[in-house]
Amino acid sequence: MAESRTKPRKERTENANRRRRQLLDAAKRSILAHGLARTTLATVAEEAGLSQGVAAFYFKSKNGLLAETLRDLYSQYEVLWMGALERAGSDPRDQLSALIATDFEAKACGPKVLPLWFAFWGELRFSAQYAEVAQEFDQRRREALTRVWDALIQNGASGDADELCDWMETLTDGYWQHLHIAPGGMTRARAERAARVCLARLVPALVGSIDADK
Structure with missing residues (x-):
């Protein structure tokens, strides 16, 4: 029964x-x-x-559906980068390299995903629901990145972990915007390589350890 x-x-x-x-x-x-x-x-x-x-x-309601759609978009991205961190092991250089690679996968910023990110981001200022969802996921991402950068600093990288997080996220956001607005002038592979080279130059201790010449 x-x-x-x-x-x-x-x-x-x-x-x-x-x-x-x-x-x-x-x-x-x-x-x-x-x-x-x-x-x-x-x-x-x-x-x-x-x-x-x-x-x-x-x-x-429409607002309820769209807020959950944004949550789903963030959830799928979170599964990607968290999985990459787990597979990378304990070396923070490997973790950083895995995060960069994941940020430029098609599932993160392909042509069927980027327009969704930018559609929602354009409304964050006007929708408390969207802003709340974004803040929840962005905070977990920030905490994970800070742990990686803290470990890198202990291993010889110089700088402030919060500032280094800002640099990395700004690079990603900038290249995502370029891919979204002018896809013909940039590829995901080129954007990934450029992000690696830039981070290696900003933090000399990482040169050669995050595949800057990939």
């Missing part, structure tokens, strides 16, 4: 997760096709092949 009661609940949960995944993916496609302002529950439902009522059931 216990199994018969729990199985339907499990199936309902799985179905709900599937629907939410459908709608979040559809929201991203809608933003790419229509822009953030013109994305609605109706355009998302159409992209997902579901009724608008289903979209409203799971996310209540």
Whole structure:
């Protein structure tokens, strides 16, 4: 009897997760096709092949859906860079190199992702929901980067960990913007190499240790 009661609940949960995944993916496609302002529950439902009522059931409103879409975008990015850190091992130079590589993967800044980042970032000043989501994920990223830079400083790099974090994030943001605005003039591989060279020059102790000539 216990199994018969729990199985339907499990199936309902799985179905709900599937629907939410459908709608979040559809929201991203809608933003790419229509822009953030013109994305609605109706355009998302159409992209997902579901009724608008289903979209409203799971996310209540357009703002709720878009805030969760931004959270999903950050979550997928976080899985990428956290996984890279874990695979890199304990050497902070390897960790830094892995983070740079991950920042220029297609899953982080490819043509189907960058327009989403910039669409949401353009609204951070005007949406407390978006700003709250961004702050949550940015804080975890900052804490992880600070730990890496603190370890590098102990191993001979000079500078302040907070300032070095700023440099690294500014490089990434700048190259992402270049890739977004003028994709014909920059490639992800070229942007990654340029970021490596710049960091190696800013922090001479890293020369040769983060594949500056990659």
